[in-house]
Amino acid sequence: DGGITQSPKYLFRKEGQNVTLSCEQNLNHDAMYWYRQDPGQGLRLIYYSQIVNDFQKGDIAEGYSVSREKKESFPLTVTSAQKNPTAFYLCASSIDGSGRTDTQYFGPGTRLTVL
Amino acid sequence: GQSLEQPSEVTAVEGAIVQINCTYQTSGFYGLSWYQQHDGGAPTFLSYNALDGLEETGRFSSFLSRSDSYGYLLLQELQMKDSASYFCAVRSDTGRRALTFGSGTRLQVQP
Numbered sequence: 001d002g003g004i005t006q007s008p009k010y011l012f013r014k015e016g017q018n019v020t021l022s023c024e025q026n027l028n029h030d031a032m033y034w035y036r037q038d039p040g041q042g043l044r045l046i047y048y049s050q051i052v053n054d055f056q057k058g059d060i061a062e063g064y065s066v067s068r069e070k071k072e073s074f075p076l077t078v079t080s081a082q083k084n085p086t087a088f089y090l091c092a093s094s095i096d097g098s099g100r101t102d103t104q105y106f107g108p109g110t111r112l113t114v115l
Numbered sequence: 116g117q118s119l120e121q122p123s124e125v126t127a128v129e130g131a132i133v134q135i136n137c138t139y140q141t142s143g144f145y146g147l148s149w150y151q152q153h154d155g156g157a158p159t160f161l162s163y164n165a166l167d168g169l170e171e172t173g174r175f176s177s178f179l180s181r182s183d184s185y186g187y188l189l190l191q192e193l194q195m196k197d198s199a200s201y202f203c204a205v206r207s208d209t210g211r212r213a214l215t216f217g218s219g220t221r222l223q224v225q226p
Contacts, residue, residue, distance in 0.1 A: 040221075042216045045213055056213075102206050106158050
């Protein structure tokens with residue numbers, strides 16, 4: 001079955017620790033995205049990547065970092081510099097980032113809680 | 116940049132019709148998309164409009180007026196399972212090649 005997987009589903013972290021959220025897709029999509037969602041809010045773009053070895057900052061990139069070494073994988077690191085990291089993190093992919101429809105397919109999300 | 120406005124909450128009864136509006140401001144415009152998200156779940160794609168008019172997909176329809184920077188999602192024959200949040204999203208044809216999402220409309224369907 002093709003799709004996007006995110007792990008872990010729930011993640012707890014102590015203040016001051018970096019943590020990496022995994023996102024893998026086997027849809028052969030070129031473009032991948034990371035969003036943050038706070039309770040009752042919309043999705044805010046953290047980073048996106050249109051192609052391997054390239055990525056761009058979104059609206060709220062501060063305190064986050066990404067890499068795109070493989071087409072299938074787009075891990076997100078939440079660093080200690082992120083002041084309020086507790087949130088629901090969603091990874092998505094689309095066929096490519098230049099298409100007009102740009103339909104995005106989302107993973108199940110990782111709920112990060114900072115203790 | 117882009118910004119979108121949609122009502123925060125809508126309530127309707129089973130079997131009814133509900134319309135969720137979305138107005139947007141963007142420096143360039145490719146199209147307007149709609150996504151559904153159930154509590155605790157991932158958003159799923161519902162529909163996309165690039166041209167003016169109505170697009171119908173089963174019980175759901177989406178409308179776009181590019182001249183008014185306005186669109187809506189129409190849900191007919193509401194079912195309890197339609198209780199969810201609905202997000203409109205725009206894609207600009209300049210600059211950033213990624214969607215910008217509205218803050219979402221929470222639809223509550225009552226028996």
